[in-house]
Amino acid sequence: MGLARRNLIRMRDLSAADIQQILSTAAACKDIFSREVKKMPTLRGQVMVNLFYEPSTRTRTSFELAGKWMSADVVNIAVATSSVVKGESLTDTAKTLESLGADIVVIRHPSAGAPALLARSIRAAVINAGDGMHEHPTQALLDLFTIQEAKGTVADLHVVIVGDILHSRVARSNIWGLRTLGARVTVVGPPTLMPPGLEELGVRVSYDLDRVLPEADVVNVLRIQRERQPTALIPSLREYTRYFGLTRERLERLRPDALILHPGPANLGVEIVQEAVDDPRARIHDQVTNGVAVRMAVLYLVTGGRHDAVAA
Numbered sequence: 001m002g003l004a005r006r007n008l009i010r011m012r013d014l015s016a017a018d019i020q021q022i023l024s025t026a027a028a029c030k031d032i033f034s035r036e037v038k039k040m041p042t043l044r045g046q047v048m049v050n051l052f053y054e055p056s057t058r059t060r061t062s063f064e065l066a067g068k069w070m071s072a073d074v075v076n077i078a079v080a081t082s083s084v085v086k087g088e089s090l091t092d093t094a095k096t097l098e099s100l101g102a103d104i105v106v107i108r109h110p111s112a113g114a115p116a117l118l119a120r121s122i123r124a125a126v127i128n129a130g131d132g133m134h135e136h137p138t139q140a141l142l143d144l145f146t147i148q149e150a151k152g153t154v155a156d157l158h159v160v161i162v163g164d165i166l167h168s169r170v171a172r173s174n175i176w177g178l179r180t181l182g183a184r185v186t187v188v189g190p191p192t193l194m195p196p197g198l199e200e201l202g203v204r205v206s207y208d209l210d211r212v213l214p215e216a217d218v219v220n221v222l223r224i225q226r227e228r229q230p231t232a233l234i235p236s237l238r239e240y241t242r243y244f245g246l247t248r249e250r251l252e253r254l255r256p257d258a259l260i261l262h263p264g265p266a267n268l269g270v271e272i273v274q275e276a277v278d279d280p281r282a283r284i285h286d287q288v289t290n291g292v293a294v295r296m297a298v299l300y301l302v303t304g305g306r307h308d309a310v311a312a
Ligand code: CP
Pocket: 055, 056, 057, 058, 059, 060, 130, 139, 263, 264, 265
């Protein structure tokens, strides 16, 4: 089990019971959002380091808030002004941070496998905040939390994930989590942005968004990741929007009780229009808020906490 080893690297390591433990702990953590003083002593004395080799707004900030609200000493490493630019390796950087007292290292890295390498190299708990095109487990957990909060359950829901599946660590982690909790998953996108082997993960593949949208309980719209596309894999953004964008017209095809998710940041007017972000069915702002609760839960559990003690 992932968290028993004091690391969170991949959703595929988590059982349904592990995921539900994290979600129920997150629900208890979310209680403090309504308090005037958002502070609990749970991680007092623990040093948490945010080590981000790629840009981030939501993940980095919500980990920082989660750590601070749980009274950890939080340190943010700006890679661009660290000794990484002098050529210091990932493991040497992490060992240096450990020598400075790090108990938890939250890492985002462009290379798949970097968090796993780190977890083998240091004693501190390691949390994957996104590694290349591999996994983004805390994004999947906050998506699952948001769905469960709105729908009461994830099991047996039909979740449509649309977009750049090939480059998406969010898609991969969501597929593992959704399938583990018993959801039906359909992935939709252009053939050039669809990796091989998806059916082996138990998901349906479609290239026709208009056909699957009316059957969706949840539609999770992914960002076109142009920074990870070495060559043009789609003819044009306008054509992408025409076939795969969540447009005003496609909002009409969605069920009245469907949920709209997007991990952010969004390319407005490309994969999603502003009307969809503002639609009453959208839970995109809830996802960001829930990210703090879920990351509090993960921090708590990787440091050895019992989930029934969180609300105390
Ligand atoms: N969803 C997500 O990972 O957003 P950031 O890149 O802003 O952290």
